[in-house]
Amino acid sequence: MDVPPFMRELDLETMHAPEFLEYTNIGVANTEDGEHIGSNFLRAFKVLHFQKLVVNIGYSRTVEEYNINYKRLEERGETYARWCDAIGLRHWVLAFDEGHRWGHMTTNLVECINSVLKGARNLSVLALVRATYYRLNELFTWKSAETHERSVLDIRTPHLRNSG
Template sequence: MRVIKDKNLRKKVVNVGYALTQPSFQYYRDEIRLSNEDAGRWLNNIPVEQWTRAFDKGCRWGHVTTNIVECMNGVFKGIRNLPITALVRSTYYRLASMFATRGERWSAVLMSGKETMDHNEGRPNLAYAVRLNKSWCDCGKFQAFRIPCSHVIASCAYTRQDAYSHLFDVYKANTIMNIYNQSFSVLPMEDYWPPYEGDIVWHNEEMRRKKKGRPNSTRIITEMDSTDKMIRLYSIYRQPGHNKNNGPNRGASSRS
């Protein structure tokens, strides 16, 4: 959006980045090149390993965005405007509570001895080549997400193999349990804290939130937030560029 400034190509660029297979990538890539040659040359200057799922060799596990930590927004909801001390304290106790709750959940799964794969794909369709020994499927989902897709599950059923044996360790219950098995140390009373020696930080009165009126937004606006503004038309001639102050009949009296 900064270089090409073409809103119509934005969705096509997103489709190129999210394409799972190289043929799909090439299809959308050709569409961009035919629509705008400058955009095609601009994309050629960026290594495909840095922004596409089709060529990342499974390093991103299906993710394209670098904002994966956005999933923690629900944990911190409602505390972003607290003072810094209360913010740190709330963050600590909320994370400790979340780890305890999820630890209990995955401990129950581990004790039951059952694991599930929610691929949510339904019955496999069309024809895809599957190479179980190389963790490969033509659909590209097996390589990107490291979870057996419906085609891999069908191949395992045909060859009498366990599909769970092709599930990567990062998704298994014991691995997830190790994440939430960490303990949070109990904070002692403030009276037992060691004396602090260092800089003292004072708050800035100018950054205090307004008590009246609508609060000012501190969100950084980028080119991805650009929207098409509605063109206002002059009420008489229904043409843009005029208003009651600079219209053709400005200053005209009823006598004239």
């Protein structure tokens, strides 16, 4: 197989070697969590009822949602808005982070998968991918057979569908 060694086994030293730079993610942004920004805002201004608004701005998933929340903050004071502007949109607002940060649901899913994979630390990446492939293939085969049985049963018993 003609793949770099770090793709067969998780070897961080090899992965960051100069000859494999094209495989590394150079464009990762330094992002902040909305809750963290909210805590910093509260520490800076001591205005508890604006903290939730700042957190909501950080978790805005669309530009429209961001604009609505930001305008509400601006109406309460230019100083608060300028403090948020100093952080930079890419670093804390979901709508502008280019996919480098995720919401609660994705984070929870990743944490769940991480706990499952902790027991497989010494397995090679290829072994994990292979095992996942075969298990999914088995699941899809089973589900396909189950669906086929249901469709055949539906064809044979049309009177059951119409009664009721």
